[in-house]
Amino acid sequence: MPDAPVRSFAVDARSFTAPALAPGLYIVATPIGHLGDMTLRALSTLAAADLIACEDTRVTRVLTERYGIRTPTIAYHEHNSGRQLPKLMAELVAGRSVALVSDAGTPLISDPGYRLVAEVTALGLPVIPIPGPSALLAALVVAGLPTDTVLFSGFLPQKGGPRRRRIETLAIVPATLVLYESPHRVAETLADLAAILGADRPAVVARELTKLYETVVRAPLGELAERFAGAPPKGEIVLVIGPPPERETSEADADQLLVAALATMPASAAAGDVARATGLDRRELYRRALELKGALQADDDDPDADGRDDGEGA
Template sequence: MSTDSPPEQADKNRFSISEHAFSAPNLEPALYIVSTPIGNLGDITVRALETLAACAVIACEDTRVTATLTQKFGLKAPLMAYHEHNADKQRPKILAELAEGRAVALVSDAGTPLVSDPGYRLVRDVVAEGFKVIPIPGASAPLAGLVASGLPSDTILFAGFLPQKAGPKTRRLEELAKVPATLIFFESPHRTGATLRLMAGALGADREAVVARELTKRFETFERGSLETLADAFEDRAVKGEIVILVGPPEDAPEAEAADLDRLLEEALADMPVSAAAKKVSKATGLDRNEVYRRALELKGAAD
């Protein structure tokens, strides 16, 4: 990576930290995926500043949000709006910049791009055209929440935003209920209480969980407890700020003996349809729901 550049390029490549000016080295042509702070602007990395200072253009979700960052650090690169609503129009422009041998930076409004946003389509097209993609790592809300949560971190599943409506949201949670990992979700503040209540029902009321709010900001908070306890705490509460919900892995359920399974199913089938009985017994035993459903059909057929 060459550091030699003409005077006008060197001036463009400058950035500042606490009124101290620095000059960034030139960049090789590539798409740079640049992580930016999720709240505290002090979390920006020197490498991120060098990249944003030396690139030809910064593609960002909202130019007004990113302008706050560029003004703070004296960055001069032009901003290009790039989001899911204009991606088809803007993507060819980014590819054209790369074809001309320029460096393009991609940022989100906060945190690491492509985490719960559609930027992967741009990366896919850039790779398909034979250009390099270079990650510039940094702040990430899911990881910030995880490391301070106290929940197991050896196996995690980032589930992003759940569906907004209760039915699809519950079905998605039921799909994740038995995943042996700490689950990480984004949620909007006004849906936090209702989502925690659905989680308590679908994932288990006693599941250990953490609600992280306003990570890295002045009013950063972590609230810990069972899903039921947190659902009670957030019910009817006016919540503000960005929310990350983390749910610990399920406890290992003991394998049910065949006789136990049949007894539980017969009791459930006495007052509910097959599908409901299978769902109830599957949740109680930890057995695969499809297998329980097949056995329920057998028992129902024999009884009839």
């Protein structure tokens, strides 16, 4: 049996041998912009792995060439996961080591990697985190907003109506909110956030973190909405919004959250979401969600529910 190849990586023209890896799936964080943010453990893992699964092989190749890593790569992303996931599972079942990376930051944060992790854990195979850069954490630590309780909500829906309904479910969550947004939608999103959460809510727009043109703008949501209305920014955007003023959640507040949640999910899930957001009793919220759902359905079935009188004399 031939000897296993010697795996290595290079930093500043110095070569380092990468120790052999145990079989398993390695979740490897990669830089969100500055290539110097790679950790030595991440480099060693990528060099020693049998295979690297990446969103875009061209993006990952920039990183591997920078550090002299020659591990084979395979594309694995949202659009090909159905075809590629069985191939990756076959590698892992055969006892090989696979490193999963995203184009930037920590995998599974707003990407489809969780499907692979779910499959791997279901078979009882090892999943090993290799921590490192994350746009979520980078934005949070420079925002100057409370970090004791944080809710990450990823990307909001692209269309206005669903986006506003989602923001309504976040309105009274007692936590600092972190969102990702694309530059061409950030103006609309900021306007919706200011209108629903309040123009005075403190917030931060963090752009191009760790890159040459990194900017962090801190201001109330209303000011940020005005600032970016006529000048959409370029690059990757993270929004951080401070928590709402402390107050007890009223029945009206809870109903508002439940109605917004019921627009996109069943009663049990809506009750769970609102319970996590407010600390209210889940069973009571579920009972109330069923009542509200019944009332909403009754309104939909009532031809006069819109307040018009379609009879004679209209």
